[in-house]
Amino acid sequence: MSESEARPTNFIRQIIDTDLASGKHTSIHTRFPPEPNGYLHIGHAKSICLNFGIAQDYQGQCNLRFDDTNPEKEDIEYVESIKNDVNWLGFEWSGEICYSSNYFDQLHGFAIELINKGLAYVDELSPEQMREYRGTLTQAGKHSPYRDRSVEENLALFEKMKNGEVEEGKMCLRAKIDMASPFMVMRDPVIYRVRFANHHQTGDKWCIYPMYDFTHCISDALEGITHSICTLEFMDNRRLYDWVLENITIDCTPHQYEFSRLNLEYTVMSKRKLNQLVTDKLVNGWDDPRMPTISGLRRRGFTPGSMREFCKRIGVTKQDNTIEISSLESCIRDDLNENASRAMAVLDPVKVVIENFDGETETLMVANHPNKPEMGTREVPFSRELYIEGEDFREEANKKYKRLVLGKEVRLRGAYVIQAERIEKDAEGNITTIYCTYDKDTLGKNPADGRKVKGVIHWVSAEAGIAAEIRLYDRLFTVPNPGAADDFVSVINPESLTVLHGFIEPSLVTAEAEKAYQFERIGYFCADNKDSSADHLVFNRTVGLRDTWAKIGD
Ligand code: ATP
Ligand code: MG
Numbered sequence: 001m002s003e004s005e006a007r008p009t010n011f012i013r014q015i016i017d018t019d020l021a022s023g024k025h026t027s028i029h030t031r032f033p034p035e036p037n038g039y040l041h042i043g044h045a046k047s048i049c050l051n052f053g054i055a056q057d058y059q060g061q062c063n064l065r066f067d068d069t070n071p072e073k074e075d076i077e078y079v080e081s082i083k084n085d086v087n088w089l090g091f092e093w094s095g096e097i098c099y100s101s102n103y104f105d106q107l108h109g110f111a112i113e114l115i116n117k118g119l120a121y122v123d124e125l126s127p128e129q130m131r132e133y134r135g136t137l138t139q140a141g142k143h144s145p146y147r148d149r150s151v152e153e154n155l156a157l158f159e160k161m162k163n164g165e166v167e168e169g170k171m172c173l174r175a176k177i178d179m180a181s182p183f184m185v186m187r188d189p190v191i192y193r194v195r196f197a198n199h200h201q202t203g204d205k206w207c208i209y210p211m212y213d214f215t216h217c218i219s220d221a222l223e224g225i226t227h228s229i230c231t232l233e234f235m236d237n238r239r240l241y242d243w244v245l246e247n248i249t250i251d252c253t254p255h256q257y258e259f260s261r262l263n264l265e266y267t268v269m270s271k272r273k274l275n276q277l278v279t280d281k282l283v284n285g286w287d288d289p290r291m292p293t294i295s296g297l298r299r300r301g302f303t304p305g306s307m308r309e310f311c312k313r314i315g316v317t318k319q320d321n322t323i324e325i326s327s328l329e330s331c332i333r334d335d336l337n338e339n340a341s342r343a344m345a346v347l348d349p350v351k352v353v354i355e356n357f358d359g360e361t362e363t364l365m366v367a368n369h370p371n372k373p374e375m376g377t378r379e380v381p382f383s384r385e386l387y388i389e390g391e392d393f394r395e396e397a398n399k400k401y402k403r404l405v406l407g408k409e410v411r412l413r414g415a416y417v418i419q420a421e422r423i424e425k426d427a428e429g430n431i432t433t434i435y436c437t438y439d440k441d442t443l444g445k446n447p448a449d450g451r452k453v454k455g456v457i458h459w460v461s462a463e464a465g466i467a468a469e470i471r472l473y474d475r476l477f478t479v480p481n482p483g484a485a486d487d488f489v490s491v492i493n494p495e496s497l498t499v500l501h502g503f504i505e506p507s508l509v510t511a512e513a514e515k516a517y518q519f520e521r522i523g524y525f526c527a528d529n530k531d532s533s534a535d536h537l538v539f540n541r542t543v544g545l546r547d548t549w550a551k552i553g554d
Contacts, residue, residue: 007057010316012050012229012257016058019226028060029226031098032086033067033216036078036200038271039286039293040085042307042328043262049311050259051229052091063223064093068101069215071197079200081286085294090304100210100219101201107210107218108162110248111173111192115154119247120191121147122157123174133179134187141179141187161194164207168194175214177243183236186243189213217241220254228254231261232318262314263322266475267292268483282492283476287530289540290476290496300473301516301526301542306332325475329543336524336542340516341368341375344413344458345539347470347502347522349387351462354418356437357384361463364443366414378507382415385462387503392457393420393434402455404434410455413520417442417453458520465503468537471528472498504537516542 007013019025030051034044055062064086068074086093100107114120123146125133135141149157158173160166173192181187191214196207217240220228228241238256245253263269268277269292277283277291286293289300297307310331314323361383369375392403392410404410409419418436426432441448474496482488504519511517513529523544532538 008053008312008315010259011318012227012259012316013054013057015257016054016227020058025226027226028054028058029063029094029224030054030060030229031063031065031220031223031225032093033065033100033219033230034082035067035070035073035271036075036082037070037073038078038275039081039291039295041269041271041274041292041294042264042297042310043269043292044085045089045294045307046262046311046314046316047229047231048086048089048091049308050316052086052093053311054227055094056091060226061094062091063095063098063225065098065100065219065223066201067212067216067219068099068199068201069209069212071195071199071209074200076200081295085298088298088304089294089307098219098223099201100215101199103215103219103222104202104206104210106222107215108208110218110244110250111158111210111214112155113248114175114191115158115173116151117247118151119176120154120173121149121176122154122161122171123147123188123190124171127169130190134184135179137182137184143179144174144188147176147188158192161192161208162206164196166194168196170194173208175240175243177240183239185213185236185240189240213237213240214244217244217254217256218248218250220256221245221250221252224252225254228256230256230258232258232320233261234258258318259316260318260320263320263483264292264328265322265324265480266477266482267325268477268488270483273483273488276489280489282489289471289528290473298514299529300540301336301514301524302332303335303516306335309335322481326547329547332543333524333545333547336516336518340518340524341378342366342370342520343378343505343508343517344380344460345468345470345502345504345508345519345522345525346387346389346458346460346465347500347519348390349460349503350390350393350431351433352386352388352418352459353433353435354384354386354438355421355435361461364415380414380505380507381461381464382412383461383463386412386459387462387465388412388434388457388459390431393431395423403457404436404455409439409451409453410457411442411453412459413456415443415459416440417447458522460503460505462503464506466506466509466537468502468504468508468539470500470502470525470539470541472500472541474498504539508539509534509537511537511539518545521545 032051052062133142172190174188177186287295361381364380365377366380395406397405416438418438422435424433478493479491482491485491511527513527524542525539528538
């Protein structure tokens with residue numbers, strides 16, 4: 001594919017270069033830490049390409065770590081889909097898959113260490129009270145009345161929490177830091193809570209679960225991560241990240257760096273919202289081709305190379321920004337223009353009868369790619385009855401219309417020149433058949449008498465062509481920033497999916513799922529990886545041939 005060869009550079013790679021040059025690190029170890037509470041999306045692809053890409057380019061390592069501290073929201077289905085998506089994007093994690101839950105014993109030990117040092121306490125404020133005591137950005141918080149319990153009492157209560165003797169929400173363990181800190185995350189954050197939930201990895205072993213901020217830094221340190229890369233909203237949390245590691249006995253000190261998350265126009269990227277689309281059946285599952293998920297884009301026909309190229313082109317910075325869908329589409333278009341085999345399909349068929357064609361179906365040899373003879377040729381049957389696209393015929397038209405017009409000629413792609421002689425209509429006035437004649441002497445050459453035939457249209461043999469369902473996708477939302485709408489469901493595009501029933505040339509019957517084709521003059525398509533079968537062929541439009549998103553006037 002046309003993936004650019006040059007290594008990307010960005011501020012994180014510059015930091016790594018400096019750390020290697022100064023000897024601070026001799027090898028680089030990153031991680032990609034998804035929470036298994038949903039399928040991965042294109043924003044995660046940015047983080048995957050960054051973390052795994054760094055490990056590749058610096059001969060380092062990158063772990064895949066499931067950040068699994070919220071058992072109620074997590075599921076093994078998500079674990080499996082995430083592994084699959086990372087591999088499909090072309091990356092391999094180092095060693096075994098990691099789970100934060102592998103460290104629950106050690107995390108528990110570190111919590112006890114903090115209690116023993118007088119740096120953590122069991123609180124009994126209700127969640128509402130805790131919110132009230134926390135203060136605001138402009139107002140310092142207040143100390144909980146339970147803040148100064150003795151170490152012994154804290155140890156005993158934490159043990160009760162662990163043993164299942166405390167109801168959910170009645171007690172939690174908090175770090176004792178600073179209720180007046182300008183950083184809200186430092187105002188005695190909760191580090192352990194009670195949850196009587198079955199965990200997909202640890203079963204019923206635990207009924208207390210560590211919080212993200214406590215877990216993440218320790219997991220990084222235990223795995224020997226050197227550069228812990230996350231998105232900008234965790235910037236303030238870096239203080240807590242460093243505080244935890246400074247106050248426990250652990251000899252690795254990873255450093256956290258933040259970059260701006262990917263936002264894409266006309267879509268949402270929050271897993272909560274994506275989950276709602278799926279649960280409320282507003283789309284057909286996480287891998288619906290309209291979803292910004294990796295599995296949805298894959299099903300739509302995006303290639304791993306095009307997604308890596310997209311991540312390369314958007315770069316990694318600290319500036320918040322929103323990327324136009326056209327940048328994603330131009331990556332797949334560049335790939336498929338080079339690499340997709342050509343084929344013919346008619347999406348809105350109207351019948352053509354070639355009255356002076358008699359005899360059997362003829363087999364034409366057609367090139368699979370106009371500029372790549374190495375991609376070979378295929379057989380395309382030509383017969384007396386064909387289908388052409390409804391919009392490729394007009395009874396009358398001016399010279400700008402370079403398709404078939406009554407009384408005029410046009411070339412059928414890879415075949416002959418035909419002339420429209422007369423038409424037949426149904427009672428409603430719709431054209432049902434276009435009767436034509438063809439010039440036998442125009443296969444692969446211009447008419448002998450020097451007539452110029454400018455237009456070329458695509459076609460499919462009516463006798464040999466195969467019926468297929470064709471799914472066209474449009475943006476899922478009608479506004480560029482649906483996440484900002486009061487109710488994002490209200491701005492769903494009701495026309496995001498159009499289903500057509502067309503005809504495809506017979507060579508496409510054996511099209512492998514996800515393998516890209518350019519349907520000549522229409523766009524790039526692939527067979528659906530779930531719904532397409534020999535009895536019922538289904539093709540998805542990946543992207544149109546040209547950018548129909550370009551703003552008018554551009
Ligand atoms: P959400 O906020 O929707 O739940 P998340 O960020 O919590 O998503 P995680 O599973 O925790 O999702 O993300 C795993 C990694 O991917 C994190 O390091 C996170 O920063 C990164 N990531 C998530 N979304 C994006 C995005 N839109 N752009 C870049 N990186 C992202
Ligand atoms: Mg997260």
